[in-house]
Amino acid sequence: MRALDLDYMLGLVPVILGYVPLTLFMAAVAMVCALILASLLAVERVVRVPGLDWLVILFISFFRGTPLLVQLFLFYYGLPQVVSVLTQINGVTAAIMGLTLHFAAYMAEAIRAAITGVDRSQWEAAQSIGMTQGQMMRRIVLPQAARIAAPTLVNYFIDMIKGTSLAFTLGVTEMMGATQKEASGSFLYFEAFLVVAVIYWIIVEVLSQGQKQLETRLGRAFAR
Amino acid sequence: MIRVRGLTKRFGTTTVLDDIDLDIADGERVVVIGPSGTGKSTLLRCLNFLDRPEAGRIEIGSVSVDAARAGRRDILALRRATSFVFQNYALFANRTAKENIMEALVTVQGRSKAEAEARAMEVLGETGLADKADSYPAALSGGQQQRVGIGRAMAIGAELMLFDEPTSALDPEWVGEVLDLMRRVAERRQTMLIVTHEMSFAREIADRILFMDGGRIVEQGPPADLLSSPRDERLQRFLRRVG
Incomplete structure (x- = not known):
């Protein structure tokens, strides 16, 4: 057993912090895209558009049923061989695409369950005043489902932030990639990966604080 | 003018509404009474397609819908007229x-936010809930929620207002304030179709009372006639029970 090289670790912190924006960028873009896609998928699963339903079921099944890493490799290394326009795709884009589709599949199920959890009377009230189905979903049902789904969705977001580390396998130099490079220069693997682990941890903890605020905000209408 | 012909609703093999005919004049206030499970609520829910009737024609003002072949637009038009x-x-x-x-x-009638807000505040004032x-x-409270519920329905300015047992879920202490508000709506000669178990209220505000049993309108007439000299034996029994 040897002592940790603290100076090396401290020196590494600013280097890795420099890649935090890229990690957050990938996670944020993927989260927004995944939320939109998941909402569409979830609404479809609830209202069951004939002819579309099986496609959505297949989509969710595939992206939940296969590892994220495999999906990323499929997009980045595999698809460009088959579809020529995708040869231009860079690692960051491929990672965002993969994270979006993968997590949309999970989040769709969470949102679908939340939609079903919205009281039936809310649907009927919306229908009774002559709202179209789209208006009812957008203005009444989804906002209430968001409150029910929020804790689960934040969990997926956390998972997604950590999932961005897989982008390093697509040659993207993000937090994990940068750490790997540093470590292979210094051979201080334990120190390097410990630093990056702690930085991920802190990011997630900061976000968990935001979760409480988000839940208070979404629950505001329901406070007595 | 509201005209309903042959309205029929089945749940599985049970016929809940059996070939209902009903005309309601503009400004008429009609109360539906009857034992539970006789289709009173279903009648209201079918009139705006919260439940989809199997057959019949519904005309409310200029909207006319054939239930058997009603499309999305027909249904929206009907709901917007009620x-x-x-x-x-x-809520x-x-x-x-x-x-x-x-x-x-805003969402359905496409009015501006400012206009809608002014109208909402006006209605809240009428319901005594501006604060x-x-x-x-x-x-x-339950009573306040129901007054907002009535306000929401008033603001729309629909041809026909449907009330589905509006006081049944309320604690007794809130019933009075809700009935008061409905009285004020009735005074404006708003066309109303009300399902209620509040018999004295029905006697007071109804132009006509319908007695339903087994998915049919068994007897109808002005409250004075219907309640004091009921002809049908089922109505007599019902009135004895509700006192």
């Missing part, structure tokens, strides 16, 4: 009292 007050209030839980009333005006404009339903 407004509905629910037994359990069914939008994510909207304040004011926003509950504004919702239909609760920014409260969410969860923070309101």
Whole structure:
């Protein structure tokens, strides 16, 4: 057993912090895209558009049923061989695409369950005043489902932030990639990966604080 | 003018509404009474397609819909010609009292926010809840929620207002204030179709009472006649029971 090289670790912190924006960028873009896609998928699963339903079921099944890493490799290394326009795709884009589709599949199920959890009377009230189905979903049902789904969705977001580390396998130099490079220069693997682990941890903890605020905000209408 | 012909609704093999004919004149206030499970609520729910009838024709003002082949547009048109007050209030839980009333005006009728807000505040004033404009339903009592529910239905300015047992879910202490508000709506000669178990209220405000049993309108007439000299034996039995 040897002592940790603290100076090396401290020196590494600013280097890795420099890649935090890229990690957050990938996670944020993927989260927004995944939320939109998941909402569409979830609404479809609830209202069951004939002819579309099986496609959505297949989509969710595939992206939940296969590892994220495999999906990323499929997009980045595999698809460009088959579809020529995708040869231009860079690692960051491929990672965002993969994270979006993968997590949309999970989040769709969470949102679908939340939609079903919205009281039936809310649907009927919306229908009774002559709202179209789209208006009812957008203005009444989804906002209430968001409150029910929020804790689960934040969990997926956390998972997604950590999932961005897989982008390093697509040659993207993000937090994990940068750490790997540093470590292979210094051979201080334990120190390097410990630093990056702690930085991920802190990011997630900061976000968990935001979760409480988000839940208070979404629950505001329901406070007595 | 409301004209219903041959309205029929089945749940599975049970016929809940059996070939109902009903005319309601403009400004007429009609109360539906009868034992539970006789299709009173279903009649109201079918009139705006919260339940889809299997057959029949519904005409409300200029909207005319053949139930058997009603499409999405017909259903929306019918719903926009009616407004509905629910037994359990069914206020939008994510909207304040004011926003509950504004919702239909902005989203469905396409009025401006400012116009809708002015109208909502006017209606809240009439319901005596102006000071609760920014409260969410969860923070309101049952009676207050139902008054907002009635306000929401009033603001729409629908041809026909439907009330589905509006006081049945209320604690007794809140029933009076809700009936008061309905009285005021009735005084304006708003066309109303009300399902209620409040017999004295029915006697007081109804132009006509319908007695339903087994999915049919068994007997109807002005409250004085119908309640004091009921002809049908089922109505006699019902009136004895409700006192």
